[in-house]
Amino acid sequence: MSNKTYSYYNQLFKDKQLPLAFCDLDLLDKNCHDIAKRTKGKNKTIRIASKSIRCIAMIKRILDSDPIYKGIMCFSGNEAHFLMEQGLDDLLLGYPIVNQHEIEQICIATKNGKKIVLMVDSEAHLQLVNEIAKKVGVVQPLCMDIDMSTTFPGIHFGVMRSPLNSIDKAEKLVDAFSKFQHIRLSGIMGYEAQIAGLGEKNPANGIKNYIIPTLKKISNVDYTKRRKAIFEYIQSKNIKLDIVNAGGTGSIESSKQEDWVTEITVGSGFYSPALFDYYSNFKHEPAVGFAVQIVRKPKDNIYTCLGGGYVASGTAGVDKIPKPYLPSGIQLTENEACGEVQTPCIYNGKEQISIGDTILFRHAKAGEICERFTELHLISNGKIVAVTPTYRGQGKCFL
Numbered sequence: 001m002s003n004k005t006y007s008y009y010n011q012l013f014k015d016k017q018l019p020l021a022f023c024d025l026d027l028l029d030k031n032c033h034d035i036a037k038r039t040k041g042k043n044k045t046i047r048i049a050s051k052s053i054r055c056i057a058m059i060k061r062i063l064d065s066d067p068i069y070k071g072i073m074c075f076s077g078n079e080a081h082f083l084m085e086q087g088l089d090d091l092l093l094g095y096p097i098v099n100q101h102e103i104e105q106i107c108i109a110t111k112n113g114k115k116i117v118l119m120v121d122s123e124a125h126l127q128l129v130n131e132i133a134k135k136v137g138v139v140q141p142l143c144m145d146i147d148m149s150t151t152f153p154g155i156h157f158g159v160m161r162s163p164l165n166s167i168d169k170a171e172k173l174v175d176a177f178s179k180f181q182h183i184r185l186s187g188i189m190g191y192e193a194q195i196a197g198l199g200e201k202n203p204a205n206g207i208k209n210y211i212i213p214t215l216k217k218i219s220n221v222d223y224t225k226r227r228k229a230i231f232e233y234i235q236s237k238n239i240k241l242d243i244v245n246a247g248g249t250g251s252i253e254s255s256k257q258e259d260w261v262t263e264i265t266v267g268s269g270f271y272s273p274a275l276f277d278y279y280s281n282f283k284h285e286p287a288v289g290f291a292v293q294i295v296r297k298p299k300d301n302i303y304t305c306l307g308g309g310y311v312a313s314g315t316a317g318v319d320k321i322p323k324p325y326l327p328s329g330i331q332l333t334e335n336e337a338c339g340e341v342q343t344p345c346i347y348n349g350k351e352q353i354s355i356g357d358t359i360l361f362r363h364a365k366a367g368e369i370c371e372r373f374t375e376l377h378l379i380s381n382g383k384i385v386a387v388t389p390t391y392r393g394q395g396k397c398f399l
């Protein structure tokens with residue numbers, strides 16, 4: 001875990017325009033190295049989940065850090081277009097899109113030689129893309145999203161996205177490709193969210209933490225069989241897949257055991273936000289955070305800051321609130337937590353902090369913080385070495 005101290009960051013930030021978001025490049029580089037190391041040995045590449053980065057310079061830095069990093073999983077057609085304009089290629093849309101203009105732009109890009117794959121999970125998707133690809137005059141590669149969730153009595157363990165939740169349903173969709181001339185099956189993806197995105201030690205999950213490891217084990221056996229059978233069926237049809245995509249940050253160790261998997265998607269692990277503190281089998285460095293400024297002091301041990309209320313998406317809960325980071329021991333108040341404009345913090349520690357100083361936080365999730373800041377301050381070796389725009393700083397807001 002990082003040994004960066006409060007004063008290391010505070011002296012860099014306190015005279016800047018606050019609040020600001022930062023990326024500690026030394027920690028980011030360590031995370032890139034450690035994630036590559038977790039993945040190596042089984043002949044897999046890593047696709048970067050752009051939603052968890054949302055900053056072009058950081059996407060490029062990760063891609064350049066090791067040859068294992070190959071390709072990007074993006075989240076909308078317009079974002080894919082933007083990434084291509086920024087010189088990036090080998091894009092996989094992680095989620096279906098049905099906006100005709102966006103699909104047309106993707107088909108045109110394919111026609112112009114870009115490597116870009118759309119996600120589908122139903123015959124309606126195939127039909128829609130086929131019609132547009134026909135108009136453009138191209139064969140558009142597609143990837144099928146296979147549901148990886150497991151149903152236990154009273155528990156849906158996983159996400160609700162793709163309807164392809166059985167071998168039979170997936171095989172039917174594979175067969176449906178033969179009805180269309182302007183699309184081709186180029187990949188399958190299965191996102192085992194219940195392994196990849198669910199820590200075993202999140203205090204907000206209370207006693208559920210005791211059963212999560214067991215559910216994970218059972219679910220792993222269940223979806224692995226499904227993914228293998230679907231892969232084998234596609235092979236039996238003499239279809240050559242370019243992509244068999246699995247997982248996320250939290251499932252590298254299990255996803256890489258599947259021989260048929262060609263690549264693993266990783267996003268959150270690079271910034272390693274607060275929700276990624278709660279896994280038992282890995283620990284990455286807190287590379288990204290934000291600094292707010294103390295502007296008033298209502299009581300001896302209370303320091304009230306300007307800004308800070310950057311709550312994460314998903315089910316509402318205390319684990320979605322930014323996590324107080326430095327100085328260590330800093331806490332939020334129960335009544336106000338992180339406020340829209342005012343965030344009172346309780347501090348009884350040894351650091352001498354006063355009005356004008358900063359308090360550092362980490363967002364619960366990875367890329368979302370970049371929707372609240374136009375730039376990331378890049379830190380290395382005790383200096384701010386650059387300031388680089390986020391998607392928002394480039395005027396982009398895709399979702």
Ligand SMILES: Cc1ncc(COP(=O)(O)O)c(C=O)c1O
Pocket residue numbers: 049052073094191196197247248249250265266267268269366
């Ligand atoms: C389709 C898909 N694959 C992979 C991931 C893994 O990303 P991360 O490493 O950020 O957990 C996600 C994240 O939500 C996802 O939606």
